[in-house]
């Protein structure tokens with residue numbers, strides 16, 4: 205078996221491949237690493253056949269959907285996953301055939317209702333059901349401490365004690381552990397009584413993961429993250445530097461329209477000399493009155509450089525092939541000490 209671990213902060217993804225057939229499965233891929241997985245698979249001579257999420261993640265952005273589009277392979281989750289983009293829904297005990305490898309699903313609800321562990325050869329991928337020296341939390345949507353107790357003590361912990369444990373999170377850099385080691389040393393597993401275990405899990409008082417709303421929204425629905433929206437806009441837009449814009453204005457040879465897409469009060473407080481005002485919210489509806497020459501260069505700016513990127517992408521989609529976004533925004537412009545003009549347009 206060929207085996208690669210990819211760590212993204214505390215998140216772990218695993219690439220497992222069959223040496224004989226070059227078939228591979230990728231477990232719990234993370235959105236910021238999409239290019240890395242493809243490169244790793246290519247380096248190892250593997251072709252990814254399945255993209256598996258052990259559960260609906262609340263703390264990172266799953267890359268399964270994007271990779272499925274790129275690689276044209278199915279997304280695999282447990283049968284109870286709410287995500288509409290899942291192609292293959294496994295029930296407990298079912299196998300994924302990856303060349304000569306057999307990856308077996310074990311439904312382990314508790315951290316989430318759709319959690320599953322995956323066993324293959326000498327190891328188990330435990331998702332957030334069992335962590336090294338810990339367990340997944342049960343206080344997030346669809347979590348259930350009683351279900352986790354059963355999934356652990358009647359499920360994953362009954363695997364052979366020598367089975368290697370590879371969790372979806374590891375914050376201390378340990379590669380793996382074993383079922384036997386966890387049974388002996390994991391502090392969460394020392395409460396063998398169901399009631400005591402549930403009470404312990406319900407009193408952990410953990411802070412909410414960052415980006416939980418966005419992670420659940422995108423992982424459950426297949427929708428896009430804000431970063432994806434911005435990256436897609438930025439990919440079809442050219443940029444102009446602050447210094448270049450300043451030089452153009454100072455030389456008096458500004459042969460393009462400068463468009464401020466912030467709200468009116470921000471514009472009137474201070475804008476770039478000669479700028480026209482067209483708030484982002486009204487862009488599509490007022491563009492025919494305000495921007496009559498589709499061939500003209502239009503430099504778009506906002507406060508931070510993000511809204512202007514989206515607005516420039518919209519303008520280019522509408523046919524304004526000369527639309528350019530400012531690399532940075534008025535915040536950076538002010539901080540650089542560049543000149544602003546207060547007051548209304550005109």
Ligand SMILES: [Fe+2]
Nearest residue numbers: 260261262332
């Ligand atoms: Fe999780």
